[in-house]
Amino acid sequence: MVFRPELSWEFLPAEEIEAKTMRAMRNHVRHIKDDSPYYQDALKDIHPDDITDRSALERLPFTDKNTLSTQTERFIGVTQQKLVETVVTSGSTGKPITYCLTASDLDRLAYNEALCFYSAGVTEKDRAQIFVSLDRLFIAGIAYYRGLTTLGANTSRIGVLPLEMQKHYLQLLQPTVIVGVPSFLKKLAIELNKCGFDTRNSTITRLFCIGESIRDEKMELNATGRILEEMYRAQVFSTYGATELAVAYCECTAQCGGHAHPELIYTEVVDEAGKPVPDGTPGELVATPLGVEGMPLLRYKTGDITFKISDQCACGRNAARIGPILARKSQMIKIRGTTIYPLTITNILDEFDEINDYLVEIESQAPTSDNVTVHAAVSPDVVTAITQKLHAGTRVHIPVLVSNETTVQSLRGAGRKKLRVLDRRAGTAANPTGPSTTQV
Ligand SMILES: [Zn+2]
Structure with a gap:
């Protein structure tokens, strides 16, 4: 897969992104109404051509986790033969969800992650180590791996190893980029320094933090984020993803919110009644992944609380961002x-x-x-x-x-x-x- 960041809509003017989003949402609704048994029923009274503005989008039905976990098969939008990968969510907030992807969905995942790393300054000159599991039915590890290799970074699938081996591979391969869970990276730094590996003077320049928050509600680094920055003398980047969205939101070099890549996801934040809240006001993250073949979703309620930021980022991107996950x-x-x-x-x-x-x-x-x-x-x-x-x-x-x-x-x-x-x-x-x- 050839990575072409210039194809992303995120640097386009906001009005152009909006127009493209409406067109993409119309196509998306048309596609899921045709191909997904669940949406054939749920959208029987919806005419895709009527989706011309945000208020029309806001009248489309939500999809919740419970419906997806109890009627999973009915969401599949392709024949079984086209599905090439199955992952299962951890089920930490309910019944685990079995999520299936096509080859094109895997490429889409790779493109999203490549855009994330690219916007945070990673290039094909970087050497990356992934400190999360690439097996055990998780989507995250494979997503980071595909994204980094698509971008052209030289990537090592380290996983979680005994300390001596972690140290050995850090010394041998001299990574510039590390992907891992913040509490693990903190513990690792403490142990590495105890056994003679100076994390403050290593080749590592960027840490990508997954699964736990490194920022507070003001988007400043929390204690863990500050410790990581200090212990590795590296920039720390926050990233948030959910299996069912098949994308991650990731901070760019300006580090002021996680970027949505608008050609891949439509992002909303809503209140208890399902109405959009103003920018900066916490509410539930609702997202519509675009371009998904295997298990397409519409207005998926993630159950995660955050806030939306719509104004232009300091990096020049005009697409929506989200704040840290508050709860x-x-x-x-x-x-x-x-x-x-x-x-x-x-x-x-x-x-x-x-x-x-x-x-x-x-x-x-x-x-x-x-x-x-x-x-x-x-x-x-x-x-x-x-x-x-x-x-x-x-x-x-x-x-x-x-x-x-x-x-x-x-x-x-x-x-x-x-x-x-x-x-x-x-x-x-x-x-x-x-x-x-x-x-x-
Ligand atoms: Zn930015």
Whole structure:
């Protein structure tokens, strides 16, 4: 596949992107109405040619995760023979979804990731190492691999290896770009420095962070992001993707929001009633992947809370961007009328080096109010400072209980080392039957 970034619409004037988007959405609706049994029914009263502006788009039906997971086969838009790859979502917020791609969908994935790395300054001169799994039914690893190789970067599929081997391959292959999960990259840097590999003076210039947030709601680096930047003396880039969207949003060199590539995805952010919210206002990310053959979707409700930015980026691109993922929709916390995002709490807790481990526990207190408790493995003399900072950041009182690492781990449950938020509320959309253990 030849990578031609000049084909992307993102540098076009906003009005031109808008016109192309309307045309693409009409074609998309026509295609899914013809080819996907689910949409043949769901769109029987919709005429694609009527989609001439945003208000017409906003009348199209949403697709939710539950419908996709229970009627998966009905979404497939091609014959079985055309499907070449199957992945399965982790199911961290509900039933796992089996997602199938055609050869063209894999190329589309590669093009999107190549655009992401390209906009963050990666070139064919770079040497990249991927520190995430390329197997186990994940889409992310293969997407990064295809994207980097399409761009022409010399790419090594490292995966997750014992420390000595990680160190060996870093020394042997001298990568300039690394892709990984922030908490893993942080732990890796600490261990590498202990065994004589100086991460501050290595060849690494860019870290691409997946799966966990490295920015706060003001889009500034959070504690983890700052530590990574300092420990690797490298630029850190945030990227967000969902299997069902078959694209990722990634920061460019200006680092002020994750770029959508408009020829590949139409992005909306909506309120509880499904109405678009103004730029900068948090709401649910709703996305329509364009150009997908295998399992095309329309106005897919991701369940992730973020905000949209429509003005021109400092890099010159005019397509929409999104802010950091503030929470899963099911994890939004309501305390006496105030909405709080778990990310706000975990970002504040991460600021305290004195906290060795913690768990944020959310319970239902009343139908309209939740109860939040922080269990922190910390010395009692730091508790007042933590409580004050939590109050300043959330405008509500959140009790901090002094605990120890063993107790925090037992509260978290076996095998869930990275879990920082334990949501015990029942009956949420993503958690219809019991406690959720979604990672933030
Ligand atoms: Zn930009």
